[in-house]
Amino acid sequence: MTFQRILTLSTIAGALAASPLMAQDHTQHAAGAAAATAGRPVKITDPSSVVLIVNRDSNDIGFMDIATHKMVGSVFLGNNVNPHMAMMSHDGRYVVTGGTRANKAYIIDVPTLTLVKEIPVGFAPEHLAFTPDGRYYYQGNPDDDSISVIDMVSMTEIKRIPGLNEPLNITFTPDGSKAYIGNYGAHWVGVVDVTRHELLKRIEIGQMSGVAKLDPERYLGEIKGVSNASMSNDGRYLYAADGDLNIVGVIDTRDDRVIKTIRVGKDPWRAYMSHDGKYAITVNNGDETISVIDTSKNEVVATLEGGPSMTGVNYAAGKAFVVSATSGFVYVYDMATLKPTGRIKIGVNLQLETATTDTADAKLYLASSTDHAIYVIDAASERFEKVTGVGLYPWGTHIMDSKDNYCH
Amino acid sequence: MTPFPFPAGRPALLRAAIAATLCCTAGTLHAQARQPAPAAPTTASQREQELQNRVEQLERRIGDLESSTVLSEPETSVKRVEVYVDENGVQYTEPGPGRTPQVTYQRERVFRRQTINEKLEEALDDAASRSVGVGVDAAIILQNVQQDTGPDAPADGNTYELASADIFFTAGLAQNTIFYADIVGLSGTPPDNEVGGLTLLNGYTARLVNQNELNLRESWVRTELANQRVGLTLGRVDLTNYFDHNAVANDETTQFLSDALVNNPMLGLSENGAGLAAVYDPKNGFSAKFGYQQSSSTAQNLSDSLFYLGEVSKLFTPFNLGEGTYRVWFRTDNSSGDDQSAYGVSLDQKLTAALTLFARYGQAENAGLDDDEFYSVGLQLKNGVVINPEDAWGVGFANTELGGGDAEDLLEGYYNLRLTQKMQLSFHLTHVTEKPLGVEEVSYLVPGVRFQASF
Numbered sequence: 001m002t003f004q005r006i007l008t009l010s011t012i013a014g015a016l017a018a019s020p021l022m023a024q025d026h027t028q029h030a031a032g033a034a035a036a037t038a039g040r041p042v043k044i045t046d047p048s049s050v051v052l053i054v055n056r057d058s059n060d061i062g063f064m065d066i067a068t069h070k071m072v073g074s075v076f077l078g079n080n081v082n083p084h085m086a087m088m089s090h091d092g093r094y095v096v097t098g099g100t101r102a103n104k105a106y107i108i109d110v111p112t113l114t115l116v117k118e119i120p121v122g123f124a125p126e127h128l129a130f131t132p133d134g135r136y137y138y139q140g141n142p143d144d145d146s147i148s149v150i151d152m153v154s155m156t157e158i159k160r161i162p163g164l165n166e167p168l169n170i171t172f173t174p175d176g177s178k179a180y181i182g183n184y185g186a187h188w189v190g191v192v193d194v195t196r197h198e199l200l201k202r203i204e205i206g207q208m209s210g211v212a213k214l215d216p217e218r219y220l221g222e223i224k225g226v227s228n229a230s231m232s233n234d235g236r237y238l239y240a241a242d243g244d245l246n247i248v249g250v251i252d253t254r255d256d257r258v259i260k261t262i263r264v265g266k267d268p269w270r271a272y273m274s275h276d277g278k279y280a281i282t283v284n285n286g287d288e289t290i291s292v293i294d295t296s297k298n299e300v301v302a303t304l305e306g307g308p309s310m311t312g313v314n315y316a317a318g319k320a321f322v323v324s325a326t327s328g329f330v331y332v333y334d335m336a337t338l339k340p341t342g343r344i345k346i347g348v349n350l351q352l353e354t355a356t357t358d359t360a361d362a363k364l365y366l367a368s369s370t371d372h373a374i375y376v377i378d379a380a381s382e383r384f385e386k387v388t389g390v391g392l393y394p395w396g397t398h399i400m401d402s403k404d405n406y407c408h
Numbered sequence: 409m410t411p412f413p414f415p416a417g418r419p420a421l422l423r424a425a426i427a428a429t430l431c432c433t434a435g436t437l438h439a440q441a442r443q444p445a446p447a448a449p450t451t452a453s454q455r456e457q458e459l460q461n462r463v464e465q466l467e468r469r470i471g472d473l474e475s476s477t478v479l480s481e482p483e484t485s486v487k488r489v490e491v492y493v494d495e496n497g498v499q500y501t502e503p504g505p506g507r508t509p510q511v512t513y514q515r516e517r518v519f520r521r522q523t524i525n526e527k528l529e530e531a532l533d534d535a536a537s538r539s540v541g542v543g544v545d546a547a548i549i550l551q552n553v554q555q556d557t558g559p560d561a562p563a564d565g566n567t568y569e570l571a572s573a574d575i576f577f578t579a580g581l582a583q584n585t586i587f588y589a590d591i592v593g594l595s596g597t598p599p600d601n602e603v604g605g606l607t608l609l610n611g612y613t614a615r616l617v618n619q620n621e622l623n624l625r626e627s628w629v630r631t632e633l634a635n636q637r638v639g640l641t642l643g644r645v646d647l648t649n650y651f652d653h654n655a656v657a658n659d660e661t662t663q664f665l666s667d668a669l670v671n672n673p674m675l676g677l678s679e680n681g682a683g684l685a686a687v688y689d690p691k692n693g694f695s696a697k698f699g700y701q702q703s704s705s706t707a708q709n710l711s712d713s714l715f716y717l718g719e720v721s722k723l724f725t726p727f728n729l730g731e732g733t734y735r736v737w738f739r740t741d742n743s744s745g746d747d748q749s750a751y752g753v754s755l756d757q758k759l760t761a762a763l764t765l766f767a768r769y770g771q772a773e774n775a776g777l778d779d780d781e782f783y784s785v786g787l788q789l790k791n792g793v794v795i796n797p798e799d800a801w802g803v804g805f806a807n808t809e810l811g812g813g814d815a816e817d818l819l820e821g822y823y824n825l826r827l828t829q830k831m832q833l834s835f836h837l838t839h840v841t842e843k844p845l846g847v848e849e850v851s852y853l854v855p856g857v858r859f860q861a862s863f
Contacts (some may be wrong), residue, residue, distance in 0.1 A: 078471065102471070246797065263761070263791045300761040302731050304723075305691070329636070331691065338725055342692040345635045348583065349488075371488060388490065389501060 033116040040112035047092025052398040055391030062391045073113045084126040085407035088400045090134040098125025117155045121148035129170040140167040169228035174235040182226040205249035228270040233277030241268035264291035272313035283310035302338040311408040312354045316361040316379030356397040357404040367394035543576040551856035558850025563602035570596035584632040590625040606816040608667035611660030639687040647701045650685045655756040656788035668806035674770025693723030715741040730758030748773040762791040777811030798826040813845030
């Protein structure tokens with residue numbers, strides 16, 4: 001953590017009312033946040049020292065110390081809130097989450113672990129993302145086919161962007177000018193002008209073949225479209241997998257067009273970018289494989305056996321770790337040879353959810369919902385430690401600045 | 409009711425007002441809200457603040473009421489808990505001196521609000537997991553035989569049609585343990601009876617026991633042990649599903665139709681029967697298999713016509729190519745009275761995302777004669793060089809030479825058109841040359857169509 005960040009946090013905790021941010025007239029949140037946190041003890045001084053744990057059934061966000069694996073605390077959001085995903089602001093001051101069953105967004109003050117704001121949003125808020133400058137946070141409302149734009153200064157919903165189809169994940173360009181929205185209820189990626197918070201265009205990832213249209217039961221019954229557009233390391237290309245079309249569309253963000261479609265396995269959930277940017281891996285739950293895409297050639301260079309119900313990919317220690325939700329295994333692949341190296345048995349009768357990787361690329365923090373635990377996996381040795389008492393039904397984890405912060 | 413956490417610093421008066429509000433029932437909320445606070449506020453701003461707080465509390469209360477409707481009742485589930493118990497039977501959540509770890513179960517209530525759809529899906533999934541799954545795989549194969557060379561043969565100019573239907577049953581018996589049964593019925597005439605080649609021109613013919621009858625093709629129980637690294641299958645099995653596998657030349661329902669491009673004849677298994685297959689798969693690209701199977705419907709005991717098979721396979725990515733799987737197998741059997749052995753290899757190597765090559769080789773002992781030999785090579789193309797995205801096409805060549813002198817060359821090309829998820833139509837063109845010892849060779853051109861539906 002930088003000195004600047006420590007300074008900022010101590011300032012917030014010690015003298016909220018005196019901070020320059022608080023002094024602005026338009027910062028309605030300042031009064032509310034200050035009132036809510038005034039006098040409360042500082043529990044977290046370094047936001048990068050904790051893992052966020054999204055607990056769906058205990059309706060809270062847990063904070064676990066990375067060094068000790070002890071719980072620092074948790075913030076209860078309310079009965080039946082059922083949070084889905086949490087994310088820390090870039091400066092580490094706030095954590096935001098969407099309460100899927102409460103139709104609200106929640107803002108938590110990190111230093112004091114205080115819920116400072118509840119904001120009504122659209123139906124069933126799930127995935128979310130901050131703009132690169134941290135000013136806004138986009139909250140996807142899949143059942144409302146909209147994105148709620150939350151202003152982090154006023155802590156209000158300043159706009160709701162309509163016209164989407166089951167929007168799931170949100171990806172911002174590095175310069176923050178555009179956001180790309182994965183629409184799971186359609187086969188296109190939405191492009192949002194972040195300056196005006198307006199849907200600019202829809203990029204069709206691919207077209208169904210004529211013969212495939214004979215299969216209305218599949219294509220009209222339940223759409224498995226685009227869940228996410230994953231950004232290449234240079235910020236130029238997006239890799240958007242489409243579940244029904246079994247393809248990954250490569251979008252050039254300069255002119256927002258699909259420059260290539262790559263055929264992968266069946267029912268790809270999304271593409272996960274390796275930390276060095278060389279590869280993108282899709283988990284294909286239709287045929288229980290993974291497809292490894294070489295991003296320099298935009299070609300599939302390996303199709304390897306995976307497991308059932310794969311929910312995510314984490315990269316660490318030169319390996320890819322693929323979470324198989326229902327089998328109780330994490331599948332491991334060597335990213336140098338692009339071959340499987342085995343699998344880690346986490347347990348039986350488990351429902352594994354998603355994991356985040358620490359910033360050292362050394363450990364994974366895997367949420368396991370049915371046994372209410374977090375499994376800390378050492379990437380090099382592939383040994384793991386079970387941490388209990390983290391909350392009920394942990395659905396996901398998040399570490400500030402991690403390259404593997406994702407949800408499902 | 410969940411206790412309301414009083415914010416620090418709020419006046420006692422306000423806390424009392426909040427407590428009073430929260431104690432109200434829904435029916436009296438409005439009345440309570442209109443009542444004056446226990447002590448009158450002294451200034452207008454304080455009154456305004458109190459009203460604001462009251463509104464907030466009412467909104468919170470409405471949220472609580474909404475969340476406790478029928479659909480939002482707390483769920484009750486049973487949780488497996490690891491605890492630590494000392495000598496007095498006192499439970500702790502953390503380990504400590506004198507505490508022994510124990511596993512127990514406890515009921516818990518959670519606030520998981522679900523919609524009607526989620527409730528229904530959950531119930532349906534639960535019901536499905538307890539029921540017997542049924543699947544159908546049906547196919548109709550039309551083939552025409554045109555004699556190319558050789559003396560007049562009865563098959564010349566004839567058309568053949570074979571209809572096949574497999575009915576599968578699966579059921580989960582226990583953790584990682586399933587039961588599977590496959591009942592097959594066939595009707596029609598394949599060309600193989602009149603062509604009389606060394607291998608079958610229609611791979612479905614191998615399933616044909618008696619026409620218009622249902623036959624039990626497979627019936628087994630499979631369980632997985634040792635962290636699911638070892639799979640054991642026991643019952644009436646088809647060991648060709650486990651040995652001599654090939655990614656692109658192994659399935660007569662979607663790939664080549666000719667049996668020589670589906671199996672390796674040197675494996676020698678002609679009928680399914682009682683047996684066992686053990687597979688060790690650590691999921692690192694390597695696997696080892698062992699199995700035995702009886703391959704005679706007239707056997708009197710398990711020692712008759714018994715085949716033992718072993719195989720090792722490894723996934724490679726040689727020369728920076730795509731992944732390829734290389735398998736080596738060995739078998740021994742007593743079907744001819746004496747023990748005879750055979751060995752073979754089967755490999756498939758992906759060269760590009762679209763192109764996969766395959767090859768097989770096998771050699772088998774033949775009592776009193778030279779060894780039988782077989783090889784096949786070919787390729788499969790998909791992804792980008794097809795009409796529909798999930799289509800595939802392939803070309804393969806197979807050569808069989810028996811120790812007795814008979815030989816066969818077979819060349820087949822096919823295009824598999826994926827109509828829907830459940831229907832496929834494929835077109836086949838096969839050229840086969842039979843070279844019986846001491847007799848003039850005869851060759852045929854066999855165009856065919858296969859319609860397949862699985863659901």
